[in-house]
Amino acid sequence: MTNSIEEIEGMEVIFIIGSNTKETHPVIANRMIKAYRNGAKIIVADPRNVPMTRFADTVLHLKPGTDIALINGIAHVIIKEGLENKSFIEEKTEGFEEWKKLLEEYTPEYVEKITGVSKEDIIKAARLYSSSQKAGLFYTMGITQHTCGTNNVAAVANLVTLTGNIGRESTGVNPLRGQNNVQGASDAACLPNVLPGYQKLDNPDVIAKFEKAWGVSLSTKAGLTATQMIPAALDGKIKALYIMGENPVITDPNTHHTVDSLKKLAFLVVQDIFLTETAKLADVVLPSTCFAEKEGTFSNTARKVQRVRKAVEPPGEARNDLSIIMEMSRRLGYVMDYKSPEDVLIEFGQVWPNLAGITYKRIEKAGLHWPCPDKDHPGTPYLYKAGFPVGKIRFSGITYTPPAEVTDNEYPFILTTGRNLYQYHSGTMSRRVPAIEAHAGEPYVEICAEDGRKLQINNGDILAVTSRRGTIRLKARITSKVTEGTVFIPMHYSEAAANVITNDALDPKTKIPEYKVCAVKIEK
Amino acid sequence: MIKATIDGKDIEVNEGTTILEAARTLGISIPTLCHHPKLTPIGGCRLCIVEIKGLPRPVTSCTTPVTYGMEITTSSPLISDLRKSMLDLILSDHPLDCPACIRGGDCKLQDIAFMYGEKENRFPGERRVYTRVDVNPFISRDMEKCILCGRCVKVCSEVQGVGAIDIAYKGFESKICPPYEKPLDCEFCGQCVSVCPTGALAGKMWIRKDKSRDEKRVDTVCPYCGTGCHITLHIQDNKVIRVTSKEDTWNEGWLCVKGRFGYKFINSPDRLKKPLIKRDGQFQEVSWEEAYDYVAKKLNDIKAEYGAEAIGGLSSARCTNEENYAFQKMIRAAVGTNNVDHCARL
Ligand code: SF4
Ligand code: SF4
Ligand code: FES
Numbered sequence: 001m002t003n004s005i006e007e008i009e010g011m012e013v014i015f016i017i018g019s020n021t022k023e024t025h026p027v028i029a030n031r032m033i034k035a036y037r038n039g040a041k042i043i044v045a046d047p048r049n050v051p052m053t054r055f056a057d058t059v060l061h062l063k064p065g066t067d068i069a070l071i072n073g074i075a076h077v078i079i080k081e082g083l084e085n086k087s088f089i090e091e092k093t094e095g096f097e098e099w100k101k102l103l104e105e106y107t108p109e110y111v112e113k114i115t116g117v118s119k120e121d122i123i124k125a126a127r128l129y130s131s132s133q134k135a136g137l138f139y140t141m142g143i144t145q146h147t148c149g150t151n152n153v154a155a156v157a158n159l160v161t162l163t164g165n166i167g168r169e170s171t172g173v174n175p176l177r178g179q180n181n182v183q184g185a186s187d188a189a190c191l192p193n194v195l196p197g198y199q200k201l202d203n204p205d206v207i208a209k210f211e212k213a214w215g216v217s218l219s220t221k222a223g224l225t226a227t228q229m230i231p232a233a234l235d236g237k238i239k240a241l242y243i244m245g246e247n248p249v250i251t252d253p254n255t256h257h258t259v260d261s262l263k264k265l266a267f268l269v270v271q272d273i274f275l276t277e278t279a280k281l282a283d284v285v286l287p288s289t290c291f292a293e294k295e296g297t298f299s300n301t302a303r304k305v306q307r308v309r310k311a312v313e314p315p316g317e318a319r320n321d322l323s324i325i326m327e328m329s330r331r332l333g334y335v336m337d338y339k340s341p342e343d344v345l346i347e348f349g350q351v352w353p354n355l356a357g358i359t360y361k362r363i364e365k366a367g368l369h370w371p372c373p374d375k376d377h378p379g380t381p382y383l384y385k386a387g388f389p390v391g392k393i394r395f396s397g398i399t400y401t402p403p404a405e406v407t408d409n410e411y412p413f414i415l416t417t418g419r420n421l422y423q424y425h426s427g428t429m430s431r432r433v434p435a436i437e438a439h440a441g442e443p444y445v446e447i448c449a450e451d452g453r454k455l456q457i458n459n460g461d462i463l464a465v466t467s468r469r470g471t472i473r474l475k476a477r478i479t480s481k482v483t484e485g486t487v488f489i490p491m492h493y494s495e496a497a498a499n500v501i502t503n504d505a506l507d508p509k510t511k512i513p514e515y516k517v518c519a520v521k522i523e524k
Numbered sequence: 525m526i527k528a529t530i531d532g533k534d535i536e537v538n539e540g541t542t543i544l545e546a547a548r549t550l551g552i553s554i555p556t557l558c559h560h561p562k563l564t565p566i567g568g569c570r571l572c573i574v575e576i577k578g579l580p581r582p583v584t585s586c587t588t589p590v591t592y593g594m595e596i597t598t599s600s601p602l603i604s605d606l607r608k609s610m611l612d613l614i615l616s617d618h619p620l621d622c623p624a625c626i627r628g629g630d631c632k633l634q635d636i637a638f639m640y641g642e643k644e645n646r647f648p649g650e651r652r653v654y655t656r657v658d659v660n661p662f663i664s665r666d667m668e669k670c671i672l673c674g675r676c677v678k679v680c681s682e683v684q685g686v687g688a689i690d691i692a693y694k695g696f697e698s699k700i701c702p703p704y705e706k707p708l709d710c711e712f713c714g715q716c717v718s719v720c721p722t723g724a725l726a727g728k729m730w731i732r733k734d735k736s737r738d739e740k741r742v743d744t745v746c747p748y749c750g751t752g753c754h755i756t757l758h759i760q761d762n763k764v765i766r767v768t769s770k771e772d773t774w775n776e777g778w779l780c781v782k783g784r785f786g787y788k789f790i791n792s793p794d795r796l797k798k799p800l801i802k803r804d805g806q807f808q809e810v811s812w813e814e815a816y817d818y819v820a821k822k823l824n825d826i827k828a829e830y831g832a833e834a835i836g837g838l839s840s841a842r843c844t845n846e847e848n849y850a851f852q853k854m855i856r857a858a859v860g861t862n863n864v865d866h867c868a869r870l
Contacts, residue, residue: 005751006774022685026713026780027751033685055685177750179841179867181848188848190839190866196849201862216857219832223862229836238836238863240826242819244851245840246867267822274794284819285807287796290789291747292757292764296844298745300752304774308844311742311757312764312790316797317812321847325854331820334858336850344846366774367752421711424748424782432789435661435729436782439712 001302002172003136004369004381009034010170013132015043015125017156018067018516019140022051023421025176025301028138041132043125045070045117047416048488049481058125061483062115064414065403065517067143070122071155072400073111075162076103077126084130088164092392099158099395114400135165138174141418145515149507155398162395167384177301179425180291184299187355187370188348192223197352213351216334225511227252227504233261240267244321245288249277250426253504253513254469255497271324276428277494287318290429294320296341297363299370303380305358306367403517404505407485411467411519413451414486417502418515423492431492443474443493447522451485452478455522464523465489467501487522491515528594535590543585543596544572554598555607555636557614557721558673559586562776563682566674570610571636574598582606608640614671618722625669625723626731632721633671662712662785664731670724672698676716683778684715714784718768718777727785730758730766739765746783747842751775753783763791823859832860839866 008014008031022029029052036042036055044053045060045067053059062070078084079100089096108119129135137160143152153175160166160173177183189196199206201220211218224232230252232238241262252258262268262281270282279285291298293314299305314320322344326336338344342360349355357372357379368379407414422440424430431437445465447457457463461476465487474489474496482488489498503518525536530547537546542565547554557569565587573582577595582603590596597603615637622628658665674691677700681687688710689700702708717725740759745752754773758766764787771777799815800807810818826834837855839848848866855864 022711025749025751026711027753027775027778027783029685030683030775030778033683036685037682177841180745180747180750180752181843181845182750182841182866184845185839185841185843185848185866188845188852190837190848190852190864192862192865195856196852214853214857218856219860219862221833221862223864224836226838226865226867229838229863229865232836237834239830239834240823241836241838242823242855243838244847245842246838248838248867251867267826269819269823273796274792275796279796283802283822284815285796285800286815286819287798291744291842291844292742292787292790294844296846298752299845300745301750302752304752305845306745306752306754307743309742309744311740311744311759312762315791315795317799318795318797319812321843322850325847325850327816328819329850329854329858331816332823332854332858334854336853338850341844341846344849348845348849422781424786429747429789430782430786432792432794433786434788435785438661 001174001176002166002383003170003174004302004304005031005300007170007382008032008136009038011035011040011134011136012170013041013043013128013135015045015129015135015137016052017045017071017137017139018143018152019138019176020046020048020050020052020418021138021140021176024140024178024419026421028176028301041128043128045125047414047483047486049483058121058128060115060117060121060125062117064416064486066115066400067152068155068398069106069111069114069400070117071152071159072103072106072398073108073115073122074126074129075159076106076111077108077123078130078159078162079103081127083127084162085164089162092164092388093161093395094392095395095397099397102397102399129159129165130163132165133168134170135163136170136172136174137165138176140176141178141515144175144507144510144512149512150509151398151401154396157393158395158398161393167382167387169382172382172384175301178419180300181298183301183303184297184305187299187352192225195351196348197354199352210351213347227506227511227513230258230261233265236264239265240269241265242269242271243278243282244271244325245273247272247276247278247426247428249281250494250497250499251491253499253502253515255500256470257504258499271321272428273318274428274432276426286324287316288324289314289318289320293318294322294341296322297345297360300367303369304367305355305363305370305372307360307363404514405468405503405517405519407519411521412485413520413522415465415467415489415498415501415518415520416486416516417489417491417498419492420490423490425492427492427494443472443490443496444477445474445522446477446479446482446488448480448482448484448486449478451487452476455524457522457524461524465501465520466523467503467518467520469503470500472496472498472500487520526590526592528590528592528596530596531598537590539589541590543574543583543588543590543594546590547574547585547596547598552598554585555639556586557632557636557671558675560675560678560719562771563675563678563719566678568672568674569614571607573603573606575600575603604640611637611640618671619668626726627723631723659707660709660712660728662728662781663708663714663717664726664728665708666724666726667699667701668724669722670700671722672700673721674700675719675721676700676725679715679719680710684711684713686710686713689716712781712785713779714781715778717784718779727766729785729788743770746779748782748786753779755779755783757787827859833863835859835861836863836865839864841866
């Protein structure tokens with residue numbers, strides 16, 4: 001997020017696209033509702049009738065996978081009506097004229113045809129978003145989990161740039177990260193193409209700095225992403241995987257393929273708190289500790305580094321992950337000598353200035369937003385106050401491309417997947433909470449009343465949902481949450497794992513799978 | 525700025541400031557039951573009454589803004605008497621089983637009753653009797669203990685934007701319930717539980733816990749979504765028995781169903797307790813020493829035979845910054861490859 005969560009209450013316009021905020025980030029939704037009570041206007045663009053539409057001034061029900069067309073259409077209207085931020089474009093951007101040409105074809109009429117959103121609503125949203133100097137844009141996996149995910153994000157960035165709605169308090173672009181510490185795992189460079197703090201592998205100065213700091217020579221060859229490692233295991237290129245706290249059997253697309261790949265490995269180590277579906281396939285399982293059993297920090301989706309504290313002793317002989325990693329690293333020939341978790345954070349701050357000012361003492365009571373470069377720095381709730389690190393922002397020529405898989409006579413429905421309010425991700429934690437299981441322990445497929453009538457489906461009927469990759473069986477839930485032609489399945493349930501049928505087509509750049517669109521058929 | 529006096533002390537406040545807020549800035553305490561700083565005023569309990577010179581009747585300080593030249597008195601024999609009667613009325617319709625109540629010792633009603641020396645009930649008579657019907661696994665609603673302050677109704681609509689409950693019926697029949705008195709069917713965020721001043725609303729999973737033993741409280745961060753709400757874990761016998769969030773945190777004490785009620789996985793019997801090595805398709809419990817040796821040997825052998833690029837590491841968005849940093853360093857510095865990723869994409 002370029003803004004902090006606290007700033008949301010000062011926003012005048014909130015544009016939510018591809019994020020079911022009320023269920024996936026409920027307390028961020030509380031802040032949006034607070035803004036709404038203060039008079040903020042809310043735009044929601046989503047194929048589903050997500051709960052935040054209750055507070056929306058404008059709802060855009062676009063067909064899954066047509067985000068770029070919609071966003072370009074909104075940008076088209078803004079330019080046509082002269083509502084763009086001219087001084088911002090002049091001073092801080094480049095490539096506007098070419099991009100403007102490319103947008104010409106995205107008339108409201110044309111975009112209505114692709115997205116199914118009425119041209120009046122497109123115009124209304126364009127006027128609203130460009131009308132305010134305090135406008136925040138929010139998105140989640142609904143934007144990124146597509147084969148065109150990178151382009152979706154770039155299209156969003158174009159729109160933000162066009163209006164200059166960035167770099168001020170309560171104004172910015174805010175991707176909401178799904179899991180508690182995705183931000184921190186990315187910052188720490190559990191990523192194949194960068195070193196900690198997003199420092200590039202192909203920069204010799206960076207490599208020299210890290211080689212000196214770590215006292216070891218480093219490979220400069222970019223590694224494989226998670227979604228590439230799995231197929232590489234099947235091909236025999238990857239022989240061993242060390243998985244800490246992940247459950248790819250449930251979270252990766254095309255489950256059958258994932259299981260086959262993991263079985264093909266010569267060696268699989270899983271370090272986790274439960275015997276997950278993935279751990280069951282392992283050669284060695286190492287018992288580790290959960291958040292309540294260790295000291296450390298998490299960074300939330302707004303870059304706020306907050307203290308995690310040990311409250312209880314771990315069960316049995318379970319050990320904390322840091323001590324396991326240190327011991328393992330030593331035996332693999334590299335000694336790490338941390339006396340405490342804080343030592344690690346201090347080293348992290350030494351190699352990445354954005355964390356240099358953060359100590360456990362400073363975040364004793366409340367967290368700090370990075371960048372926080374020195375011990376007196378108050379942290380940075382919103383980014384780009386002083387301009388952009390790249391100098392000028394470039395408009396990127398993004399055009400609409402249909403999803404990798406489209407519906408046809410055999411597979412007439414679009415399936416989109418995601419989370420529900422109660423369960424969380426692969427369910428490793430939440431499915432072991434008896435109260436949550438009692439309330440939301442069963443997989444289901446959401447289908448709208450009209451489609452239900454056509455197929456003569458009643459609430460609670462068991463349906464077979466089939467894609468080109470597989471079939472799962474689960475109960476029908478008739479609901480107004482989805483619109484005609486679209487069905488929704490929450491991803492949490494291994495007994496009817498949505499990812500048995502999802503498409504493992506990847507975005508060419510980010511290697512994110514297309515979870516938000518695949519074609520299915522539905523039978524009783 | 526508006527000038528006025530409270531209990532003879534001069535004060536200057538911004539327009540719109542209520543008498544209650546003004547008094548609190550002076551350090552003058554006025555008892556309240558229904559007022560909540562994060563909700564719009566309700567004005568229901570009338571405990572916060574004060575006298576204003578020139579007005580015939582006391583007014584509720586939580587709803588009345590300070591106006592120019594007001595002379596306010598927050599305590600007098602009359603006010604004390606009125607507050608006591610109000611309290612008596614509330615208590616006459618409230619079960620007096622404080623020692624057995626989940627909130628005993630941590631209850632606003634009990635505190636205020638103690639302050640006003642309430643010993644016996646001046647208005648004995650019929651009490652409301654409700655049968656509890658809620659089937660949900662999260663929230664217990666013991667409406668006999670409800671004092672109809674209305675905070676839960678407000679928080680549910682203003683903060684949560686749900687409006688699952690409201691005050692139904694009139695007078696003695698009044699009660700707080702979902703439409704048509706159906707079972708509660710909502711987002712189960714527990715915001716209502718967190719603002720209830722009495723034991724009427726409570727989490728089902730902590731209601732029968734023995735509260736006599738000391739609990740430890742530890743402030744930390746919610747392990748679920750990327751919002752990163754501040755939570756406080758309540759610990760008894762090395763077990764998390766309840767989760768709350770403080771009002772002065774950035775998330776203002778609000779949580780969702782996962783953060784507030786989703787903690788039982790910590791003590792799940794399924795937790796892994798010993799390292800396991802698979803032999804002939806079966807997991808066997810082994811010592812840490814054996815597990816470390818085995819893993820290191822296997823990885824070193826694979827590296828020797830196929831090179832570091834044949835090894836990959838996947839780390840977790842659920843682990844800490846420190847663990848993630850150390851993990852990628854192990855893969856890069858000890859194994860020697862950049863094949864390291866986490867699940868941000870998924
Ligand atoms: S749990 Fe949340 S949604 Fe349900 S009644 Fe209470 S405040 Fe409302
Ligand atoms: S309480 Fe809910 S909204 Fe807050 S971090 Fe936890 S899961 Fe996210
Ligand atoms: S606190 Fe003012 S009426 Fe209840």
